[in-house]
Amino acid sequence: MAGKGKYRIDGDRGKLVLGGFELPFPRSRTGRIVTGTLLVGGGFLGFLPILGFWMAPLGLLVLSHDLPSVRRKRRRIAIWWRKRYPQVKRAGRG
Template sequence: MTAMSDEQPPARKISVFGREFTMPRSRGLRIAIGVVLIIGGILGFLPILGFWMVPIGLLVLSYEFALVRRHRRRFVVWWERRRRPD
């Protein structure tokens, strides 16, 4: 039997274009992945890297930082209002 303190929180998942990806349990690793994606996206003019990495990096960081999460939610609300037929 394991103690309550040994239990890990549930794995976080992100959804990108309808596909779910499980993120690492380590907060530091999630932050590092988000930062690396953003830096790689800034260098998107180089081969292999692409500008598509910036929004994915921001999505990963939005699960860790309230400021990024707030902007992501505002963007989602704006996008849904824009797509809604009047």
């Protein structure tokens, strides 16, 4: 399921690759679901110190690895975004 793009989940190495950054990623399905849920929950509390709104999209990315319903929503949003804003270059593409 991991693509070859700059933003992907490398399940073999257990890393979440975000451009040049690599973050450790739980190898178990349960661990990924718990991590994704906590990130989304922390994103809703982004107005508090330390937590940030950036956590919600990252949590959805983590959840989309294991939950087909979240994966479908993520793909629909990506397709909608590309149709709505075709002039916006993709991240990492020049």
